[in-house]
Amino acid sequence: MQLEVKKQILSANDQVAAQNRARLDTIGVLAINVMASPGAGKTSLILATADRLPREVRLGVIEGDLASRIDADIIASHNIPVTQINTGGSCHLDAPMIQTALDQLPLQNVRLLFIENVGNLVCPAEFELGAHLDVVVASTPEGHDKPYKYPGMFARADVVVLNKSDLLDVFDFDVAYFERGLRMVNSVAPLFVLSCRTGQGLDAWLGWLLDQLDCHAKPADASS
């Protein structure tokens, strides 16, 4: 009974996720689902990226938190269109939440949409939102064992960012050990070691991101 109900819930979510994806594709928006532990630097990565993106790549952001508008207010203060989802008790975003949030953004002016999921290395990995790519942000203070302990999240990543690289030494963080753990569950996702605070390593991440935008062409009628 329990499994049956869960199956039905997941399936309903996936249907809405497919609708979200189709809607984004129609208007030529590339959507990236950003997942991480609390405080790993999801908002910092979005802001550091926003500062360095070419002017013509217009950004939009959906912020997900159990409570508060803290992150949405920070994003808005940088003149980026943003909408906040408060999940209440829920430990992850889901596709219907994104469906509602899309209605609240000026999507016709957005080329790249960051969806900042709830800070959680487990549950968000289980729910499709309709995004094109999943970014998992790890950070040096969390320790280098995270891919071994949270394999589901790292297995799902299209790209992994290791943030707070300026503090590798402070936390005795062994990047090779981290990457071995990542490769045990994910052989393909590129890994970018960077610091949103110092800017170190951000160029490589930006290059990858711009490549993704190139691959995800705007529809002919939308680019004219």
Add this chain to the structure above:
Amino acid sequence: MQLEVKKQILSANDQVAAQNRARLDTIGVLAINVMASPGAGKTSLILATADRLPREVRLGVIEGDLASRIDADIIASHNIPVTQINTGGSCHLDAPMIQTALDQLPLQNVRLLFIENVGNLVCPAEFELGAHLDVVVASTPEGHDKPYKYPGMFARADVVVLNKSDLLDVFDFDVAYFERGLRMVNSVAPLFVLSCRTGQGLDAWLGWLLDQLDCHAKPADASS
């Protein structure tokens, strides 16, 4: 239907939690449920505490992770009785897992039991395990806004530890702002600001912990 099923699951969990609690009380074990984000320092707090506890307070540990035995191996290398729970995909421990784990520990030789939950600031707060006290460990790299964003977890805490205090300045961490957020949802839990790495602030935490042990008397037949 969905709510109905969830209600039944929670209720079954609570029944087992009550059994766990009764079992621990009978043999005079004080059990502490340690919850935190991934990498906040749950294992470090347990080890730093173990190093400073009076010899007569014998420790036991239950380690919870989605996967791996990394933390259990670290604990075992300090000659502390430990058992590892791997939850598979589940984002939290539950009472039946603890019931099984209790069978695997030499409880007759344990006075203080740490239960290290899955690294997650959301889901573990929703499941009773049968522990006597809930410790929430936050850490400075996560940022000072966590009580505002994860109110359910902080509301539930009997005590809050802010770890990695040696890095307050590095992360521009505003303790007063953090504590204001904590007090919005929890007016009573003591807050200990400490560093498991440097040992700074650990004495106060230890004092509190020994007080809890004093209050939680061993049954007459077990202390003889």
